[in-house]
Amino acid sequence: MPANESVHELVVRRRDRVAQDVVRLTLARPDGGDVPTWEPGAHLDLLLDDDLVRQYSLCGDESDRSQLQVAVLREPAGRGGSAHVHDRLAEGDVVRVRGPRNNFALVDSPEYLFVAGGIGITPLLPMIRRAEAAGARWTLLYGGRTRSSMAFLDVLAEQPGDQVRVQPQDECGLLDLESVLGEQRDDVAVYCCGPEPLLAAVEKLTASWPEGSLHLERFAPKEFEDAPEPGSFVVKLARSGTTLTVPADRSLADVLDDAGAALTTSCREGTCGTCETPVLEGRPDHRDSLLSEKERQEGRTMMPCVSRCLSATLVLDL
Known part of the structure; x- marks a missing residue:
């Protein structure tokens, strides 16, 4: 297991409220x-229970090696992770974590355009600090349902000039994406995090x-509306020489688990990157939300x- 998967x-050294239904956890050894090193864009797995892992x-x-901080939005329609954090984690509690892991790394660029929706502001804050330190140009467009629901407005208020545009929906309507993305621009890295409608709109405009x-x-x-119907296929594990059949009604990860393959999983949704595995032969049918x-x-x-x-057969580096 890689070091960052330990x-x-x-x-929990501190637990404070940073917006309506948003709590920040400050974690320390x-x-x-x-604490483990990390780069802007990284996330942390919180192992909240035996079968409750959230990123x-x-x-x-x-640069502060004494602590790690995450902010968690309470999601009433969620699967229990945010409720556990909000209702059961208190200062002084010990929590198991895995990572950090980074699937959203900040690339070098002379200019950045950051677009955040709601709790999507969290990974962008360290990116903004990094861009500022590098002397790069940057702007942030930040939307949310209401001003009270938008975390870290006090931190962003410290930024000079007009680099930060805060647009609560109840005051300004939906984010004016067309004004910042409607015209193609070179040498600008666009970073966006938030709910799916926002991501889809940004994808379309760019x-x-x-x-x-x-x-x-x-x-x-x-x-994936156009994804083909799942069919069975054969997977070969190059390191062990094992050959397995993956039926149409089971996931590849489940079959690998049953065979005792060394595969670490977490979200089981294709959003966290924990199970990313090298492919040696074959054509994957990608259904993740990362690559x-x-x-x-x-x-x-x-x-x-x-x-x-x-393809008929897939060969994995397992």
Whole structure:
């Protein structure tokens, strides 16, 4: 297991409310030692229970090795992770974590355009600090239902000039994406995180932008309306020499689990990247929400929790 996949026990040093229904957890090692290193865009797995693992973006200062910070939105229609954090985690509690892991890394660019919807502001805060430190130009367009529901407005208010545009929906309507994305621009990296309608709108508006301009992070799995009906296929594990059949009604990850393969999973939705596995032969049927179009075409890795196979046989580096 890679070092960044190790499980650590951290203590909740502080728990504070940063917006309506949003709490920030400050986590530290019980012995006061250094926490794992991380880069802007990284997230942390919180192992809240034996079968309750959730991913939350790190929103603190990556240069501060004494602590890690995540902000969690209570989601009434969620699957129990946010309710556990809000209702059961208190200061002084010990929580197991895995990571950090980064599927949303900040690329070098002379200019950045950040677009946040709601709790999607969390991974963008460290990116803004990094861009500012590098002397890059940047702007942020930040929307939410109401001003009281939008976290970290006090932090953003410290930014000078007009780099930050805060647009609560009840005051301003939906984000005016056309004004910032309607015209193609070169040498601008666009980073967007938030609910699916926002991501879909940003994807549409940047479709003609230079390849690699857009970087997204999804909290929920992307829908694939044109995905082929699942069929059975054969998977070969190169390291062990094992050959397995994956039936149409089972996921590749489940079959690998049954065979005792060394595969770590977490979200089981194709959004966290925990199970990303190298592909040696075959054509993956990518159904994750992480890989870029270029990465999908190259087919060098896949997410076995949701993805399948378009060829008769798949060979994995397992």
